[in-house]
Amino acid sequence: MFLETICILHGEIQNRQGHEERMRQTASHFGFKAPALPDLLSLPVEELRVSKVKCRIIYHNTIEEISFERYTAGKVSSLKLIEAPIDYPFKFADRKTLNTLLAQKDDCDEILITRNGLITDTSYSNVVFGQGEQYFTPESTLLNGTKRQKLLQEGKITEKRIDRNSLIEYDRIYLINAMLDIADGVSLPVDRIIA
Known part of the structure; x- marks a missing residue:
């Protein structure tokens, strides 16, 4: 399903x-x-x-x-970096694989998944990184979400190779999905991403 x-x-x-x-x-x-x-x-x-x-x-x-x-957006104040060889190009009703990763979040609110050191997504959203007035989304996404595609088409965000070592180049990370836009402000400073 x-x-x-x-x-x-x-x-x-x-x-x-x-x-x-x-x-x-x-x-x-x-x-x-x-x-x-x-x-x-x-x-x-x-x-x-x-x-x-x-x-x-x-x-x-x-x-x-x-x-x-x-719908009311939840508050996310910390993300735990989790490295996993996950492949999730389709939106399945069964989220067992993602939930298994989410169980590793420790005291953080959510996870940020890396694959081969490259930033992908959280367990329920794509991500966008703010750098001043510019917004970038990882080109190494797990699921090319509908909101992500729309923002790319509108020219509001740009794809970029983002790895765990380049996170310090950005100010904030925003969580986006069908329910969340950048303007909704579900975001946090990148220093709240815990390795």
Whole structure:
């Protein structure tokens, strides 16, 4: 089973095209036809109109489950660097591998995964590094997320090779995903990344 997480903000679906494209790419890779997204806004969920809502869709060749919950970003004040030979190019509903890595976070709030010393992602987000007024995202991502793709297309972030030794070149690290944008401010100083 595969997972798609979609942000609905004040009654508007965010980046629907990006999510549909990822579903098509996933289906094509695994040899099935992606199911069409239903009209999510016609579903009887009143909160869809008044807040930020996280819509989770579990699918394979059909939509298996749709759930909604009001979304509030969690606070992240520390990241633990974890080296792992992980490969995660598709968004699976089963997050066992990522959860196993997350269990190694010690006293930190979240993990930042490196592969061969290169920065990739956290357990639930892509990352962007701030350097003055410029924003960079690692080219060595685990999952090329829909928000990451959108920000790259808009020219708001630039891909760059970032390894654990070059972290000191940056001011802040921002966590981004379908629910989080740079402007949401889920970020921390790079000195809060613990080796």
